[in-house]
Amino acid sequence: MKSDEQISKPQGVNKVQTTRRIPPMLPRYLVQAAFLLFYLWLAVRFARWTGLLRAGELPDFARPAAVDGFLPISGLMGLRHWLETGTLFPVHPAAALILFAALLTALLFKRGFCAWICPVFPLSEGLWRLGEKLCGRTFAPPFWIDLVLRGLKYLLLGFFAYQILWVMPLPGLRAFFASPYHKVADIRMLEFFQQPSATTLAVIGLLALGCFFVQMAWCRYLCPYGALLGLVSLLSLGKMTRDERLCIRCGACSSRCPAWLPVMHKRRVRSAECYACYRCVHGCPVPGAVEMTLAARLRLPAAVFAVLLVGLFVGVSVWGRLTGNWQGQVSPQEVLFLLRAGG
Numbered sequence: 001m002k003s004d005e006q007i008s009k010p011q012g013v014n015k016v017q018t019t020r021r022i023p024p025m026l027p028r029y030l031v032q033a034a035f036l037l038f039y040l041w042l043a044v045r046f047a048r049w050t051g052l053l054r055a056g057e058l059p060d061f062a063r064p065a066a067v068d069g070f071l072p073i074s075g076l077m078g079l080r081h082w083l084e085t086g087t088l089f090p091v092h093p094a095a096a097l098i099l100f101a102a103l104l105t106a107l108l109f110k111r112g113f114c115a116w117i118c119p120v121f122p123l124s125e126g127l128w129r130l131g132e133k134l135c136g137r138t139f140a141p142p143f144w145i146d147l148v149l150r151g152l153k154y155l156l157l158g159f160f161a162y163q164i165l166w167v168m169p170l171p172g173l174r175a176f177f178a179s180p181y182h183k184v185a186d187i188r189m190l191e192f193f194q195q196p197s198a199t200t201l202a203v204i205g206l207l208a209l210g211c212f213f214v215q216m217a218w219c220r221y222l223c224p225y226g227a228l229l230g231l232v233s234l235l236s237l238g239k240m241t242r243d244e245r246l247c248i249r250c251g252a253c254s255s256r257c258p259a260w261l262p263v264m265h266k267r268r269v270r271s272a273e274c275y276a277c278y279r280c281v282h283g284c285p286v287p288g289a290v291e292m293t294l295a296a297r298l299r300l301p302a303a304v305f306a307v308l309l310v311g312l313f314v315g316v317s318v319w320g321r322l323t324g325n326w327q328g329q330v331s332p333q334e335v336l337f338l339l340r341a342g343g
Contacts, residue, residue, distance in 0.1 A: 025282050027302040028115065031310060032122045039119050042066055047194070050187050053336050065327050066317070067186050068095035072225050074185060075099035076164050077173055084170060089177045090329035092186070094320060101316035102225075105309055106232040108294070110239065112309045114219060114226050115277035124211045124218055125258065131212040139213050140260065149221045150273075157224040157231075180338050183330050187339070215258045220273070230272030238294050238305075240269040240280060246289040253290050256283035263290065278302050 046067045052059045068074065071092055078096030081089045088096055102113045114121050132138050140146065168176075176182055192200070210217035219226050242253070242263065253263040259273040263280045276292060281302070284290040292300045300308070320326035 025278055025302065027306040028278055031116045031306050035117050036119060036122065038066075046186070047190060050190055053332060053339060056336070058332050058336065062327065063332070065094040066098070068092045068328075069098040070189060071095045071185055072099065073160060073164070074182065076160065077168075077177070080165055081170070081173060081177070088325045089174070091177050091183055092328050093325050094317070094328070097316055097320045097325065101313045102229060103232050104316065105312055106229040107235060108237050108312065109292075109305065109309050110233045110236045110274045110276040111226065111229050111272075112238075112276040112305065113229060113313070115275040116306065116309055117313060118225075120218060120223070121216075121275070124216050127208060127211040128213075128215045128217075128258075135213070138215050141214070146260075152221050153223050153227040154231075156222070157227040160224060161228075180341070184335060184338050187335070215260070216275075219275075220259070227272075233274070234270065234272055238276065238292060238300065239296070240274060240276070241291055241293040241296065242267055243289050243291070246286050248286055248289070250285065252283045252285060253280035256280055268293075268296065276305070278305070 042064050045061075045064050049059045049061070049063050072095070074092050075095035075098060078089055078093060079099055081087075082096055082100075102117075105113045105117075128138055141149065164173075181188075196204070207218055207222075214220070240263065244267065247264070249264060251264050254261070254265075256279040257263055258277060258279060259271070259275060261269055261271050261273060263269055278292070281290050281292065288299075292302075292305055294300055317326065
């Protein structure tokens, strides 16, 4: 695929009178940077909270409940419990709220959660852009192989959804929620990353290598969370829209799309693979030819999109705090007991 530098001056651009330079994607980069710093703070604070308990001390500060966002299976189970009973189960309730918030963003802003909030996206994007710079290009499998590989994330999503939403009865769901294993699932997750096995490191290395050579390999082929958001985003009110009257058919938008979507040949991009990353918008040499629109009418510049996306996502957590559904009801004393008991 062509690099950004190769497509920054596409053929035909002189047919229109424009002095606009391709602006940097500051809104997305700033949002990504802010969330990455937040995730770093979250990891450090949760590790300190856990470390104090392991040392036999009770922390003098609350457990950061946002760490539940890294328990997606718990989130899906919690969301089912919430829908069936009308109440959030009091163990890791923030997991369900965070998943709910992500689904809401998908209904309005495509997979904006992936491109703007998820910590994996900027890491994957950085890897393939580094690979493109060092190797001169990225690589794409043949179409039929790419199609099969894209189906993997939906198979993973289908497996988890079938087990959680269909096979497991509600009493079994509640029993799992109340189990010692689930009550310290966040701590087990922390241990997984603090003390990775050789197999874990090998798998992470292979995934990083894949993202180095293939654009967004993890997001494109394996992420079940992204698959769920993608399916919901098919109903999204927000879509990338091409104005046929302004378009000069230079191909810059399609060339910049990390999902390899043929933006230039679409009036509206409805694909479940669209990340709403704005690379096509900022790559277009004609102002207004490619824009994110809401309900096919309201144009959303990147800065406005950022405010609405982040506001909706954060707003759900604020609602959770105000209604007392954010912090779980597992006390530090109980967690300390479970850790000592090997729970």
